[in-house]
Amino acid sequence: MTDLPIRKDLIGLKPYGAPQLDVAARLNVNENPFPLSPKIVKAMANAVEQVAGKLNRYPDRDAVKLRTELAKFVNADAKTNLTFENIWPANGSNEVMHQIFQLFGGPGKLAVGFAPTYSMYPDYCRDTFTEYKTVNRNEDFTIDQSVIDGALALNPDIILLASPNNPTGTILDDHLVTYLLGKFNGMVIVDEAYAEFRQPEMPTSIPLVNSNRHLIVTRTMSKAFSCAGLRLGYAVANAEVIAALQIVRLPYHLSGVTQAVAIAALEHSEELLGQVELLRQERNKLASWLADEGFIVAPSGANFILFGIFTDRDQVFQGLLDQGVLIRQTGPAGWLRVSIGTPQENELFRKALSSLELTN
Numbered sequence: 001m002t003d004l005p006i007r008k009d010l011i012g013l014k015p016y017g018a019p020q021l022d023v024a025a026r027l028n029v030n031e032n033p034f035p036l037s038p039k040i041v042k043a044m045a046n047a048v049e050q051v052a053g054k055l056n057r058y059p060d061r062d063a064v065k066l067r068t069e070l071a072k073f074v075n076a077d078a079k080t081n082l083t084f085e086n087i088w089p090a091n092g093s094n095e096v097m098h099q100i101f102q103l104f105g106g107p108g109k110l111a112v113g114f115a116p117t118y119s120m121y122p123d124y125c126r127d128t129f130t131e132y133k134t135v136n137r138n139e140d141f142t143i144d145q146s147v148i149d150g151a152l153a154l155n156p157d158i159i160l161l162a163s164p165n166n167p168t169g170t171i172l173d174d175h176l177v178t179y180l181l182g183k184f185n186g187m188v189i190v191d192e193a194y195a196e197f198r199q200p201e202m203p204t205s206i207p208l209v210n211s212n213r214h215l216i217v218t219r220t221m222s223k224a225f226s227c228a229g230l231r232l233g234y235a236v237a238n239a240e241v242i243a244a245l246q247i248v249r250l251p252y253h254l255s256g257v258t259q260a261v262a263i264a265a266l267e268h269s270e271e272l273l274g275q276v277e278l279l280r281q282e283r284n285k286l287a288s289w290l291a292d293e294g295f296i297v298a299p300s301g302a303n304f305i306l307f308g309i310f311t312d313r314d315q316v317f318q319g320l321l322d323q324g325v326l327i328r329q330t331g332p333a334g335w336l337r338v339s340i341g342t343p344q345e346n347e348l349f350r351k352a353l354s355s356l357e358l359t360n
């Protein structure tokens with residue numbers, strides 16, 4: 001054991017570490033498989049050149065221009081009328097969540113999530129000395145009023161809802177957020193990292209933020225926007241909540257380069273999101289194929305599919321990896337998660353999975 005005087009509850013813990021392997025099909029962290037077009041690359045390079053001459057100065061610590069662009073995108077997507085005062089960006093929505101927990105969590109506070117759900121939620125809690133508990137989803141991974149009531153019975157301070165949920169892909173019924181907000185005095189965080197993959201008629205909770213000071217919706221440019229390497233996520237909330245979040249942000253947390261590149265990306269949001277429909281079709285195709293092959297498939301509104309059920313999922317994971325296909329061992333025992341790749345990558349995955357001698 002280390003003799004470093006680190007925090008007792010952190011001794012022996014391992015950092016987050018999904019494998020980053022250079023294989024033919026990287027289908028393990030829900031990235032968008034399509035690289036940016038030369039036109040967008042050029043726009044980003046120009047933006048960096050502009051800002052590079054000013055890097056001797058700190059960036060706009062309030063990121064007003066970027067927040068204004070994000071508000072425009074959100075308004076178009078959610079049919080709202082929000083301003084930059086409703087938006088707070090950081091280095092990935094993971095950092096936004098950390099800030100949310102620094103502000104609303106802390107010693108003596110309890111956060112509740114709905115299992116199975118995102119593996120980082122317990123880590124935000126650990127880091128901020130917030131207690132974390134889960135309530136189980138229904139067998140089909142959905143949430144209904146009785147599941148929400150189960151969470152409320154724990155008397156939490158924060159309730160975390162991911163929609164679509166990771167790793168299951170499950171979409172949350174809109175009316176449940178309204179139901180919850182009507183009964184709960186703490187903070188409701190709706191994690192919409194995959195919202196752009198939902199069907200157009202599916203709800204987002206963003207229209208509820210202006211009238212509900214207890215609701216925060218988080219979004220990211222890491223998934224549908226094809227900008228995981230940029231590290232840009234944001235919170236959408238009532239202006240009062242956004243102002244409060246700024247208390248805990250580190251000074252100048254978002255670099256001038258990040259702000260400039262994100263703005264350039266948002267100016268091309270239509271093109272960036274142009275592959276979303278193809279990814280949705282590929283997802284539906286892959287889900288049907290998996291079902292036809294006799295696997296159990298969780299209905300997904302995101303760019304990944306949870307499927308199973310294997311007696312030895314590690315063996316399946318390794319069998320695929322041996323053929324250059326990297327997926328993820330996550331979710332309940334016996335399930336695996338595959339991200340939707342390019343049509344070629346998905347074909348590789350199908351071939352590799354078909355070739356395995358499955359014992360179950």
Ligand SMILES: *Cc1c(COP(=O)(O)O)cnc(C)c1O
Nearest residue numbers: 092093094118166193220222233
């Ligand atoms: C990928 C993901 C995020 C986004 O993380 P970033 O830090 O923005 O890259 C947030 N929530 C869930 C559930 C995710 O799967």
